[in-house]
Amino acid sequence: MHRAEVDRFVTIADLLVWVVDPQKYADAALHRNYIVPFARHAGVTLIVLNQVDRLAPHEIDDCVADLRRLLEAEGLADPRIVTTSAVAEDGVHGFRDTLVDTVAARRARTERLSADVDRAAERFTGYRLDAEPPVTxxxxxxxxxxxxxxxxxxxxxxxxxxxAPTSCAPPTSSAGPSPPWSPGCGPTRCAGCASPSCARSCATPSPARSAPSRATSTTRSRVSPRASPPSSRRTGAAPSAPRPAPTPPRSRRP
Structure with missing residues (x-):
């Protein structure tokens, strides 16, 4: 369960902190499973050497030097190593200062993303050509x-x-029926349209485009009392008999 949690967090954490001690800082499982695979993440990796209170002052320097040599040999460039002690009075001050500086700089997330991209690009190194790829x-x-x-x-x-059709001139007022218009230009008069497609569509009106004029004439026939029914005008049939005059209202007796 602990290994599964570690495997999950190493892929999403902005800062990788590995805590080791003087006896097990060269543990093969840690270096093989995490240090070597994430060697490119040196900018977001922090090695904490804990329990330095068990060592003499000169032994601390030797231990840190050996740990640094091991990390550099595994590909971790310029590793950051911090020594701590849980029993000493100021044993964790250095570790705390490093975390504060990392958070204040606000670069951990960007550096982690950059390292992830570099790691993903390594998988395609074998497919790279000797010549530069074409740009056209x-x-x-x-x-x-x-x-x-x-x-x-x-x-x-x-x-x-x-x-793409250009904008047309605004519609002009006229007493006659509406002119044909282009579907790409909207219901306008297309006087100043520069689009070839619009000019073709305006030059050859289709039955669908002449529909507004028919609708206008039909509306006028319905409004005008002297006009004959639309069906008789279109088909040429004889007009129907006139309707009888309405009966005047009866007057009331006093």
Whole structure:
């Protein structure tokens, strides 16, 4: 259970702190499973040599020097080593100061992310070419990519490249029916449209575009009392018989 928790935290912790003692600082399990795999994370790795109160002053320096040599041999560049003692009066002051400086600098997360990216990039070192990779794509590959995207989308190839329609001039007022308009430009008069697609669509009005004029004439026929019914005008059929005049209201007797 403890090993599983350690394996989980080493992948997400911003600062890796390894606490060792003078008797087991060269433990093979620690170095093989954590120090060597995370050797690139030297900037966010802190080695704490605890229980230095059991050593003489000159032995502390020898122990720290040997631990540093071992870590550098395993790929940990310029390792940070802090000595502590739980029984000494100021035995953890150095460790506390290091944590405070690390938190105040606010660089641990950035350095950890940078180390993770470098570690992931190492897996692709064997696939790197000797020459520099190309920065442009030739026309042949562009055509193949365009054709593949067209086939995947199920759309027929366009004879000319598509361009977004530009804005049209605002509609002008007129007494006649509304002019045909382009679906890409909105219901406007398209007087100043510079888009080729809009010019083609405006030049050849379709039945759908002339629908506003038919709707306008139908509305006028319904409003005008003298106009004949829309069905008779469209089909040429004879108009129906006029409706009888309404009966005047009866007057009340006094």
């Amino acid at each position: 794509v030739d026309d042949g590959r562009k055509a193949e990519l365009l054709q593949a995207l067209t086939d995947a989308a199920g759309a027929p190839p366009s004879p000319r490249p598509w361009r």
